[in-house]
Amino acid sequence: MAPLKSLEQEYPIIDYNFHNFCASHGIFSVEDLLLHDLYVLVAFADQESDSKRLKQGITQVLSIIDGQHQPWLNGMELLEDAQRNKHVLSTGCEGIDFLLKGGLRVGQLTELVGPSSSGKTQLCLLAASNAAKEHMGSVVYLDTGNSFSPQRITHFICRHSDPAIDQAKPRILQKVMNDILCHSVFDIFTMFHVLHQLEFNIRSQMQRGDTQVRLLIIDSISSLITPILGGSGSRGRALMISAGFLLKKLANEHNLSVLVTNHTVGGEGGISKPALGESWKSIPHVRLLLSRDRGGSMYSVSVLKHPSMAPGKASRFMIDD
Structure with missing residues (x-):
């Protein structure tokens, strides 16, 4: 996990507007986003003119987190x-x-x-x-x-x-x-x-x-x-x-x-x-x-x-x- 800014180059959806939206809610890193109530955050995004793109950005960050999880390993x-x-x-x-x-x-x-x-x-x-x-x-x-x-x-x-x-x-x-x-x-x-x-x-x-x-x-x-x-x-x-x-x-x-x-x-x-x-x-x-x-x-x-x-x-x- 990392500061949101570091994800911008690889994931265009996490752009300047997404950073500003997150910063307005005290979110500057992946950890900050996880500490927020995601339902409330999505509700705030719905109030913005570019709500669809903001919600795509939230989904992208969550996808990045899921992708970092280790695969299942058996006992051997x-x-x-x-x-x-x-x-x-x-x-x-x-x-x-x-x-x-x-x-x-x-x-x-x-x-x-x-x-x-x-x-x-x-x-x-x-x-x-x-x-x-x-x-x-x-x-x-x-x-x-x-x-x-x-x-x-x-x-x-x-x-x-x-x-x-x-x-x-x-x-x-x-x-x-x-x-x-x-x-x-x-x-x-x-x-x-x-x-x-x-x-x-x-x-x-x-x-x-x-x-x-x-x-x-x-x-x-x-x-x-x-x-x-x-x-x-x-x-x-x-x-x-x-x-x-x-x-x-x-x-x-x-x-x-x-x-x-x-x-x-x-x-x-x-x-x-x-x-x-x-x-x-x-x-x-x-x-x-x-x-x-x-x-x-x-x-x-x-x-x-x-x-x-x-x-x-x-x-x-x-x-x-």
Whole structure:
């Protein structure tokens, strides 16, 4: 899905007048159109002089959406896809890799939940550096709080001294840095734009046979979604669900792993819980709760949700300073 403007060249029915009509109702993208009551939108179109063409434009956009749906797959096709494409990416953290039986599963959305200073960003940077170093592919890192640290990436790559590979470290570091593509993103609409562009780029890379994206990181998803959830309207929640479905679609259809972070908020009895509420709770395939020992260097991670693992399993680990 994409901004409506990007469809104009390929679909002449989606022209200047159609854009103006949609803009007058606050519709600038495919997502905006889906969030509207289509019956009401068609009723508005009926009031315009070129109503027939406007309704054809609405039908065309819906047809484009339907055309992007994956075909039905039988069980054997799904099994073959899982065996061929849905492997795991090591996070570079032995404790988490052991807990997850290898690391982040390709095709899935994994969420790291934790309070401030619990190590969420450190694990994102570690996972990014490890994926760029160990796997043939690139990493896309959406930084929502100016927390991306190339110095920390350098530390993770060069932390172990090994005379056999010390001379190769500058070359390895250059490869890793070149393969991590960082975008500063400060609102959900910019995130949608970046993700749509990413999907377009991935499709182009597949056609050219270029190296593909293997890991998508958003640190943090909650800082983008929380500002749109205020008030009693449903628009913010609909955008949140749309964002979650888009991330899962990217992961599954393009064989990449998605890692997002989420903060915690106060719950009943003063017990912390993941932010973004019940509607978001069903989105991630895997939810991990991260914490850090007070004043120490030990971290703990436990499973809140996993498709093939009981909640409550936990692991403890250290992250090199």
